[in-house]
Amino acid sequence: MNTLTASKTHFQAVNLFFHKLYNDLSNKITVFKIKHFSEKTDFTYDLEAMNKALNSPSSIVPKSALESDESFEKWLNE
Amino acid sequence: MQYKIEIKPIFKEKLKNFGMAEKIKIKRFMDEFSKGGFQSIDNYLIQSYKVRNKSSDDISKEDNDFIVKTKHALKHKLWHYHAGFYNINNEYPIDNGYKLSDKKDLVSQWLIHYQKLSDSHIVLVDIMPHPPLNILAIQADKVN
Numbered sequence: 764m765n766t767l768t769a770s771k772t773h774f775q776a777v778n779l780f781f782h783k784l785y786n787d788l789s790n791k792i793t794v795f796k797i798k799h800f801s802e803k804t805d806f807t808y809d810l811e812a813m814n815k816a817l818n819s820p821s822s823i824v825p826k827s828a829l830e831s832d833e834s835f836e837k838w839l840n841e
Numbered sequence: 842m843q844y845k846i847e848i849k850p851i852f853k854e855k856l857k858n859f860g861m862a863e864k865i866k867i868k869r870f871m872d873e874f875s876k877g878g879f880q881s882i883d884n885y886l887i888q889s890y891k892v893r894n895k896s897s898d899d900i901s902k903e904d905n906d907f908i909v910k911t912k913h914a915l916k917h918k919l920w921h922y923h924a925g926f927y928n929i930n931n932e933y934p935i936d937n938g939y940k941l942s943d944k945k946d947l948v949s950q951w952l953i954h955y956q957k958l959s960d961s962h963i964v965l966v967d968i969m970p971h972p973p974l975n976i977l978a979i980q981a982d983k984v985n
Contacts, residue, residue: 790908793908793912804899804900804901805901805903805971806899806900806901806921806971807900807907807910807971808897808900808910808921808952808954808969808971809969810906810909810910810913812851812967813913813919813954813966813967814913815851816849816851816852816954816966816967817849817917817956817966819849819850819851820849820850821847821848821849821964822847822848822850823845823846823847823848824846824847824848824871824875824965826875829868829871829872829875832861832864832865832868835864835868836864839853839856839857839864840857
């Protein structure tokens with residue numbers, strides 16, 4: 764039983780090690796790609812605001828809303 | 842091909858509060874996409890120049906959260922289109938909200954953030970200035 768518990772703990776430790784290694788490597792690759800392959804940019808965005816928007820339900824924009832400025836305004840105020 | 846546009850509530854709420862000129866520019870973007878998708882919006886010209894439209898995974902290296910944001914943009918398939926408002930301090934004179942970039946395309950301070958779910962399906966997520974600005978300062982500038 765003790766051997767089994769020890770093996771399980773060992774497996775979890777190894778699993779954690781590789782999980783951490785994967786995350787570290789993934790982050791290092793992302794940094795490398797950004798530093799060496801991306802163009803210079805000042806682009807950024809508000810992560811919190813974006814997540815808030817992404818987590819809300821969306822609705823379809825009807826074709827009729829785009830027919831004229833008046834129909835667009837009417838759809839906006841629905 | 843049928844083109845589908847969805848919209849998040851915050852986008853619609855902000856849109857309601859913009860002036861007519863800004864509403865018309867956003868409607869123009871939506872209208873172009875509904876007619877011909879990315880082929881249409883990528884080839885829409887203002888004074889002979891294209892408007893910048895690209896994936897949002899090129900976060901500034903100066904941003905402390907640039908790894909998180911880059912991954913976030915890729916995960917959610919975030920793109921942005923330069924909205925074309927406002928002409929603050931007359932730095933964005935083209936179409937009253939754009940300036941010509943070094944790459945010879947049009948850029949503006951405000952961006953339409955959207956998800957590109959496919960070549961024929963987008964979700965309008967939010968509309969924001971970049972880099973993040975003080976909205977009150979913009980309003981004051983407009984008044985002055």
